[in-house]
Amino acid sequence: MDIKGSVALVTGANRGIGRAFARALIEHGASKVYAGVRDPAAVADRDVTALRLDVTKPEEALEAATVADDVTIVINNAGIGGTGTSLWEGPFDGARQAMEVNYFGTWAVSRAFAPVLAHNGGGALVNMLSLASWVGRPRFPGYAAAKAAQWSLTDALRQALREQGTLVVGVHAGFVDTDLSAWVDAPKISAADVAEQTMQALAHDRSEVLVDEETRQTKAALSQPLDPEPGSSSTA
Template sequence: MRIEGSVALVTGANRGIGLAFSRALLARGAAKVYAGVRRPEDFEEPGPEPLRLDVTDLEQVAAVARTASDASIVINNAGIQAGPGLLEEGSLDGARREMEVNYLGTWAVSRAFAPVLAAHGGGALVNMLSVASWRSTERFPSYAASKAAQWSLTNALRVALREQGTLVVGVHVGWVGTDLTVGIDEPKSDPAEVAAQTMDAIERDEPEVLVDDTSRRVRAALSGPLDLLYPSA
């Protein structure tokens, strides 16, 4: 579909990948970009129109769907990583929060905007996923579980919204260079590159984006033996 002249909503748009999505949409000619943020009063980016949105608050989700009823592109970017969690002990509060935001929040926004997108010929629904959708880790087990659930949801939405003509795009990437990953010593993708490849996928009607070598390698390993994903040495 064409981005030029379109209207878009980006959730979690105040920083990092979400901010990069907003900038990329405007650079590609979007007529309007709604920026879903928790605190619109603190949003200072020129261009996007901030809307108060906590994706776990169903009343706020419904209100944003009414305000952004002209949207033909919705990017579910809002997400959290509660931090390392121990599999065998400790609180499960962080895991519950990750599921609420990453999985159920994406579901709530997608469900609210499905009829909006249908009214505009189908449009595009983009879910910001992760290589963690396919490969878990003992360092961040609950985050990976929430992203695996979000990937499953993305596939279900792709089937459910096919009849109304909605392009559903899943975006996978390894580490991304944002303020949340400053202390992680791993190769990282630039948020602008994540956004650019996603814009290309929307314009080419492609359902999946594999941003980096890590996501491409792990995606390919899904059809192989488990030791390709979880080598013993």
């Protein structure tokens, strides 16, 4: 699809990957970018249009879809880590909140904007997923489960929106250098890299973005058996 001349909405566009998405869209010629954010005052970029949108509030998603009725690209980027819930102890609050934002939030925004995209010719819906969509994470199980649920939702949306001509794109990445992953000491890619690869996928009508090598290897490994074959060298 053409990014040039498009009108986009990016949730959580005030910082991190969302901000990089907004910048990339403008660099690629989008005529307008709405930043769907909890606090419009937190949007520092002057060339985006701030729109109040807490994705956990379906009524705000519907209101945003009424205001931003010219949108042709929706990027569901807003997400949280669901910290504070370990596998073995403590309250489930963090994991529940990760489901609320990452899964139900994506669902609410997609529901609200699907008719807008249909009305404007189909367009594209992009969901910011993760390598953790495919593998459990003992250190952050709630986040991984919410990303797995969001991946399933992305697949359902892809099938359901095909008829109205909406391209549904899932973006998977390992660690990206933002506030969300500040706690981890590991190789990270830049938010700008994630955004640019996503622009390329949109421009070439591709449904999936596997941003980094670890993500590509993880997806390929899903076809391997969980248990080593008897007699294989790995059982030695």
